[in-house]
Amino acid sequence: MDIAVSDNSGIRTTSAAYLIDCFPGTQELTSANQNHISKEEITVWAYEYITEKQIAKVRTSRELECDIRREYLQGAFTDLISERICEIGDLDQLSLCGENVSKERELLENHIEQLKKRRSLRFEELRLMTELDAELPEVLTSAKIFPLPDKIEIGIIADDVRDAFHRDTDVERIALQKSMEYEKEQDAIVSDVSKENVGYDVRSERNTGEIRYIEVKGRAQSGEVILTENEVNRLRQLGDKAWLYVVTHCKTESPKLYQVQNPIDVLETKEILKQIQYVVKEESWKKHAC
Known part of the structure; x- marks a missing residue:
């Protein structure tokens, strides 16, 4: 069984873990401005x-x-x-x-x-x-996924962490690139799995045999970072093999990398948005970074 998602980037397959980052809405949401894709197109x-x-x-x-x-x-x-x-x-x-x-x-x-x-x-x-015949796949079910409404975000999230919610694709790209470059400098075999929704972004296997499962977070300057429930659960499961790489000052010429091993065990996290997202204070991840 496969899960497909359709958004502004088109249709693509994704991990079932993608659904962990979603939760049932508590209010009526309209899809008038949402692009609709038919079951036939998906098939x-x-x-x-x-x-x-x-x-x-x-x-x-x-x-x-x-x-x-x-x-x-x-x-x-x-x-x-x-x-x-x-x-x-x-x-x-x-x-x-x-x-x-x-x-x-x-x-x-x-x-x-x-x-x-x-x-x-x-x-x-x-x-x-060797004669194989394929049938058309069956679409078992579908769900519409909406971004968190602004009024819910404003009502729940404090001013000092709200900036961490605003995604910047350039910052994310630079942070991922910086993290992978660092691992390659350690003569590691590095794989980008950020598109697979497995709960971390990079898998790095060092020549010493050490394997790191790395979740990457980037900030244009510095500040809090947000972890989803899927990321928290996966990193907790991986224990000492889990790493959080925070790359700050991504919009400058000298991004800085911070590394935290077993982040869920050592960092202080604050649960927000009904266990869907967790905020990690800047002083917490800097305190435990190497």
């Missing part, structure tokens, strides 16, 4: 970008498996048929000496024909195993 997109790729992957794996089986069966049947042919040869030698072996010879010839038919049947079964 066509899913077939092209999910089903066809899955079919191609399964077909490649199945063909490899069938090739191995075909090679094994070819050898096994060839050996069996060769043995029967040798036995017929032995009977022919006895026939030259005057013995009546016609019945035994007929049985062996029939056995050879049976083996050839069984071989053809097994090869046909292998051929059919």
Whole structure:
């Protein structure tokens, strides 16, 4: 089963963890200005970008498996048929000496024909195993996701942390780039998983064997950072392997990186927005950063 999300960036697959960052609305929300995508459009997109790729992957794996089986069966049947042919040869030698072996010879010839038919049947079964037919995917359900209304945000969030809620894609990009560059400088194998909604942004495997699962937060200058419930739960689960990288002054020529190991265990977090988001004070993450 896959989950697809449609927004201003188009349609794409995402992790089921994406839904953890959402919660049921408490008031009537209008979708008059929201772009609506039909179930048919989702189905066509899913077939092209999910089903066809899955079919191609399964077909490649199945063909490899069938090739191995075909090679094994070819050898096994060839050996069996060769043995029967040798036995017929032995009977022919006895026939030259005057013995009546016609019945035994007929049985062996029939056995050879049976083996050839069984071989053809097994090869046909292998051929059919590589013929895969895909059906259109079924859309099980859908949900509309709205951003948090401003009046709810204003009523709940204090002035000193409200700035942390305003997303800046340039700041996020710079923070992620700075964090990955730092890890690469440590001769680590670095993977960007920020689009996969797995609860962290970067997976880094150092040549010492250490693996870091890194959540990256960026600030144009400095200040509080916001963690979602999905991020909090995942980082808590990862324990000492979890790291929070806070990159400050992203809009300057010298961004600064702070690293906090096992952030959920050591940092002070304040729950806001019904367990959907948590704020980490600047003095808290700076106190525990290395």
